[in-house]
Amino acid sequence: xxxxxxxxxxxxxxxxxxxxxxxxGDTHLPEMLRLGRSHVEVSIRTLMMIDSLEMTDVDRALxxxxxxxxxxxxxxxxxxxxxxxxxxxxxxxxxxxxxxVLTGAMIPYAFGSSDxxxxxxxxxxxxxxxxxxxxxxxxxxxxxxxxVRKNRSDGxxxxx
Amino acid sequence: xxxxxxxxxxxxxxxxxxxxxxxxGDTHLPEMLRLGRSHVEVSIRTLMMIDSLEMTDVDRALxxxxxxxxxxxxxxxxxxxxxxxxxxxxxxxxxxxxxxVLTGAMIPYAFGSSDxxxxxxxxxxxxxxxxxxxxxxxxxxxxxxxxVRKNRSDGxxxxx
Amino acid sequence: xxxxxxxxxxxxxxxxxxxxxxxxGDTHLPEMLRLGRSHVEVSIRTLMMIDSLEMTDVDRALxxxxxxxxxxxxxxxxxxxxxxxxxxxxxxxxxxxxxxVLTGAMIPYAFGSSDxxxxxxxxxxxxxxxxxxxxxxxxxxxxxxxxVRKNRSDGxxxxx
Amino acid sequence: xxxxxxxxxxxxxxxxxxxxxxxxGDTHLPEMLRLGRSHVEVSIRTLMMIDSLEMTDVDRALxxxxxxxxxxxxxxxxxxxxxxxxxxxxxxxxxxxxxxVLTGAMIPYAFGSSDxxxxxxxxxxxxxxxxxxxxxxxxxxxxxxxxVRKNRSDGxxxxx
Numbered sequence: 144x145x146x147x148x149x150x151x152x153x154x155x156x157x158x159x160x161x162x163x164x165x166x167x168g169d170t171h172l173p174e175m176l177r178l179g180r181s182h183v184e185v186s187i188r189t190l191m192m193i194d195s196l197e198m199t200d201v202d203r204a205l206x207x208x209x210x211x212x213x214x215x216x217x218x219x220x221x222x223x224x225x226x227x228x229x230x231x232x233x234x235x236x237x238x239x240x241x242x243x244v245l246t247g248a249m250i251p252y253a254f255g256s257s258d259x260x261x262x263x264x265x266x267x268x269x270x271x272x273x274x275x276x277x278x279x280x281x282x283x284x285x286x287x288x289x290x291v292r293k294n295r296s297d298g299x300x301x302x303x
Numbered sequence: 304x305x306x307x308x309x310x311x312x313x314x315x316x317x318x319x320x321x322x323x324x325x326x327x328g329d330t331h332l333p334e335m336l337r338l339g340r341s342h343v344e345v346s347i348r349t350l351m352m353i354d355s356l357e358m359t360d361v362d363r364a365l366x367x368x369x370x371x372x373x374x375x376x377x378x379x380x381x382x383x384x385x386x387x388x389x390x391x392x393x394x395x396x397x398x399x400x401x402x403x404v405l406t407g408a409m410i411p412y413a414f415g416s417s418d419x420x421x422x423x424x425x426x427x428x429x430x431x432x433x434x435x436x437x438x439x440x441x442x443x444x445x446x447x448x449x450x451v452r453k454n455r456s457d458g459x460x461x462x463x
Numbered sequence: 464x465x466x467x468x469x470x471x472x473x474x475x476x477x478x479x480x481x482x483x484x485x486x487x488g489d490t491h492l493p494e495m496l497r498l499g500r501s502h503v504e505v506s507i508r509t510l511m512m513i514d515s516l517e518m519t520d521v522d523r524a525l526x527x528x529x530x531x532x533x534x535x536x537x538x539x540x541x542x543x544x545x546x547x548x549x550x551x552x553x554x555x556x557x558x559x560x561x562x563x564v565l566t567g568a569m570i571p572y573a574f575g576s577s578d579x580x581x582x583x584x585x586x587x588x589x590x591x592x593x594x595x596x597x598x599x600x601x602x603x604x605x606x607x608x609x610x611v612r613k614n615r616s617d618g619x620x621x622x623x
Numbered sequence: 624x625x626x627x628x629x630x631x632x633x634x635x636x637x638x639x640x641x642x643x644x645x646x647x648g649d650t651h652l653p654e655m656l657r658l659g660r661s662h663v664e665v666s667i668r669t670l671m672m673i674d675s676l677e678m679t680d681v682d683r684a685l686x687x688x689x690x691x692x693x694x695x696x697x698x699x700x701x702x703x704x705x706x707x708x709x710x711x712x713x714x715x716x717x718x719x720x721x722x723x724v725l726t727g728a729m730i731p732y733a734f735g736s737s738d739x740x741x742x743x744x745x746x747x748x749x750x751x752x753x754x755x756x757x758x759x760x761x762x763x764x765x766x767x768x769x770x771v772r773k774n775r776s777d778g779x780x781x782x783x
Contacts, residue, residue, distance in 0.1 A: 153643060160729040161778050163633060163674070163705070165645060179421030180409060181443035182459055194643070225643070249340055249640040255415065255575060255735035261339030264424030267443050272432045283341035283427050298641050299342055313483060320569040321618050323473060323514070323545070325485060354483070385483070409480040415575035415735060458481050499741030500729060501763035502779055569660060575735065581659030584744030587763050592752045603661035603747050619662055 145185045145270060146215035147172060150206065150230075151192040152223030154259050156251040167192035171252045172221065175263050183267060186215070195223025195230075195247075203230055207237035217270045218243045221263075224293055224300075227279055231288035235277040244270040246280045249298050304344045305430060306375035307332060310366065310390075311352040312383030314419050316411040327352035331412045332381065335423050343427060346375070355383025355390075355407075363390055367397035377430045378403045381423075384453055384460075387439055391448035395437040404430040406440045409458050464504045465590060466535035467492060470526065470550075471512040472543030474579050476571040487512035491572045492541065495583050503587060506535070515543025515550075515567075523550055527557035537590045538563045541583075544613055544620075547599055551608035555597040564590040566600045569618050624664045625750060626695035627652060630686065630710075631672040632703030634739050636731040647672035651732045652701065655743050663747060666695070675703025675710075675727075683710055687717035697750045698723045701743075704773055704780075707759055711768035715757040724750040726760045729778050 149155065149170045159166040172187050190209055191202060210218055222230055224247045231245050246266035248259035266280040277288040281300040292303050309315065309330045319326040332347050350369060351362055370378055382390055384407045391405050406426035408419035426440040437448040441460040452463050469475065469490045479486040492507050510529055511522060530538055542550055544567045551565050566586035572579035586600040597608040601620040612623050629635065629650045639646040652667050670689055671682055690698055702710055704727045711725050726746035728739035746760040757768040761780040774781050 153640075158730055158734055160633075161775070163676075163703075175421070176443070178416060178418060179425075179443060180418045180441075180459065181421070182461075183443040196643075223643075250638055253734055253736070254638055256338060256733070258338060258340045260420045261335070261341070261424035264421035264443065265339075265428040268425040268428035268440070268445070269432065271445070272429065280428070281340075283336070283339060283343040283424065285428070285431070295641070299340065301342075313480075318570055318574055320473075321615070323516075323543075356483075383483075410478055413576070414478055414573055416573070455481070495741070496763070498736060498738060499745075499763060500738045500761075500779065501741070502781075503763040576658060578658060578660045580740045581655070581661070581744035584741035584763065585659075585748040588745040588748035588760070588765070589752065591765070592749065600748070601660075603656070603659060603663040603744065605748070605751070619660065621662075 144215050145183060145217045145219060145267070146213045147185050147187045147219045147221070148206065148209055149187065149189040149192070150195070150198070150220060150222050152195050152221060152247045153251055154221045154248040155192065157253050165251070170221075171259070175252060175260055179260065179264055181267065183271075195226040198223070198226055198230070203233045206230060207233055210234060210238045210241065210243060216241045216275070219266050219270050220245045222247050224249065224281070228288070228291055228293065231277050231279055235288045238277070240275050242270055242273050242275050243277045244273070244280045244285070245278070304346060304375050305377045305379060305427070306373045307345050307347045307379045307381070308366065308369055309347065309349040309352070310355070310358070310380060310382050312355050312381060312407045313411055314381045314408040315352065317413050325411070330381075331419075335412060335420055339420060339424055341427065343431075353383075355386040358383070358386055358390070363393040366390060367393055370394060370398045370401065370403060376401045376435070379426050379430050380405045382407050384409065384441070388448070388451055388453065391437050391439055395448045398437070400435050402430055402433050402435050403437045404433070404440050404445070405438070464506060464535050465537045465539060465587070466533045467505050467507045467539045467541070468526065468529055469507065469509040469512070470515070470518070470540060470542050472515050472541060472567045473571055474541045474568040475512065477573050485571070490541075491579070495572060495580055499580060499584055501587065503591075513543075515546040518543070518546055518550070523553040526550060527553055530554060530558045530561065530563060536561045536595070539586050539590050540565045542567050544569065544601070548608070548611055548613065551597050551599055555608045558597070560595050562590055562593050562595050563597045564593070564600050564605070565598070624666065624695050625697045625699060625747070626693045627665050627667045627699045627701070628686065628689055629667065629669040629672070630675070630678070630700060630702050632675050632701060632727045633731055634701045634728040635672065637733050645731070650701075651739070655732060655740055659740065659744055661747065663751075675706040678703070678706055678710070683713040686710060687713055690714060690718045690721065690723060696721045696755070699746050699750050700725045702727050704729065704761070708768070708771055708773060711757050711759055715768045718757070720755050722750055722753050722755050723757045724753070724760050724765070725758070
């Protein structure tokens with residue numbers, strides 16, 4: 144059983160057609176797993192639905208606590224890309240003995256051209272086979288939490 | 304560097320609008336990797352473009368020979384789902400010391416509702432971390448080649 | 464109130480993932496009108512779900528009879544493109560005083576890249592403003608039934 | 624020959640993945656007409672690329688002048704929905720003897736679930752058959768410029 148914690152980010156941004164802007168509604172995770180015909184047993188919990196630029200230390204503490212307390216030892220966290228590495232660091236300090244993979248998207252899933260489905264397939268696979276630790280899964284690769292940064296000019300994650 | 308061998312299958316079926324039926328054109332792999340914003344170095348080679356129900360022993364021998372002779376030790380094979388397990392068995396008999404992951408799709412990538420992008424993200428991740436051996440990556444899971452079959456009534460791969 | 468008769472054709476072809484081939488299920492018309500946020504009152508009736516190459520004289524007689532007997536004077540018929548012009552001729556001989564617009568698609572709606580939604584928007588608009596008569600609405604244009612043919616080599620309808 | 628003036632609006636909003644927000648790039652019109660397999664001769668000119676809430680009187684005067692001066696007597700204007708009716712009124716006051724159809728979208732075309740392709744098919748059809756005048760084509764319907772308003776609570780255009 145794999146636990147998926149949803150925190151928002153571009154991954155789950157939707158278009159609010161009445162307001163004419165991006166917003167957050169329900170997570171697209173269940174629909175995406177159905178589309179991928181995933182047969183992996185998962186439990187999905189939405190912890191928050193926010194842009195990761197607005198994530199506070201209190202929010203991060205909540206994510207850490209949920210990872211500590213959940214029964215599963217394999218955890219995926221969907222997260223905005225801008226501060227994904229910060230949350231990975233907080234998790235590395237606070238959670239031991241579990242495999243935690245953070246992933247996200249550069250384009251909202253609701254857009255036809257999203258990288259979200261690819262990244263979800265990737266994160267779900269990495270989390271099943273990597274040893275305990277905290278990782279970022281983006282761009283088809285997994286990075287240990289302390290060897291990665293987002294290159295904000297081209298949008299790709301890179302090894303440091 | 305990961306080697307991707309394309310053999311056709313539902314994954315790459317396209318709709319021929321002049322003939323009004325499904326057909327094979329060029330592979331969608333490069334476009335899919337672009338969409339997934341993959342930064343993994345890959346070499347893509349199209350070995351054949353066929354429905355896996357029409358794959359012969361000669362075709363399988365060609366796939367095995369290519370896997371033996373390529374320089375890469377990590378190989379993904381896109382393949383029709385109907386005989387994916389047969390090709391996996393041929394590869395297990397013929398190739399040693401490499402990590403080979405077969406994947407495919409139940410719905411053509413060209414359809415909006417395809418599982419192909421999810422499966423590609425999954426296969427690309429598994430191939431980077433699994434020990435040498437031959438595996439099928441479908442439905443979010445990896446199966447050793449001799450512990451899997453396709454359930455033809457519901458379309459899912461299951462452990463045997 | 465506009466009457467929409469569904470007869471199948473590429474428009475409504477779906478992909479049967481268990482059989483691995485194109486097939487017909489339920490029509491996509493209600494979903495397409497929802498997507499187009501159409502507020503036009505319509506009644507949708509599925510007369511048949513077939514490839515228009517397999518349409519017989521008996522099938523055409525059924526379509527003609529339904530157009531004669533329905534209460535609405537504005538009718539859209541979704542139809543395979545190969546024999547759309549033949550059915551238009553049968554309708555011109557058999558139905559008077561109504562505006563009938565036939566439309567279809569070169570690519571199934573279920574594919575992301577379909578022309579179906581564009582053609583439906585077009586047919587729905589033409590049928591509201593054209594005088595009584597039988598028309599084909601394809602490629603952004605309306606053609607009187609006796610001034611059109613499908614060019615089978617390039618897939619476009621052209622004036623004759 | 625039909626003239627299409629692009630002014631922006633939700634229709635052409637794109638997702639800027641580096642900034643993580645909606646933005647305007649090039650218009651999607653040519654791609655959409657290709658997808659719809661339109662064979663109608665059109666000339667596309669981008670007058671501006673703005674949210675219609677930010678459209679000023681100077682912008683409207685520019686649109687009016689372009690409609691007056693172009694050679695074509697059939698004109699489509701893609702426009703944000705929020706002030707589409709205001710621009711229609713300015714056009715009705717300033718342009719005579721031409722058929723002008725304004726259309727737009729509630730969801731950006733770049734999203735898979737957009738009404739844009741349906742609306743474009745609709746506008747392109749209405750403009751070919753309606754008598755001179757200024758119209759709004761939304762929700763599968765055409766409205767004379769002075770008999771329509773956008774219902775901001777449900778997002779639909781309605782007759783007044």
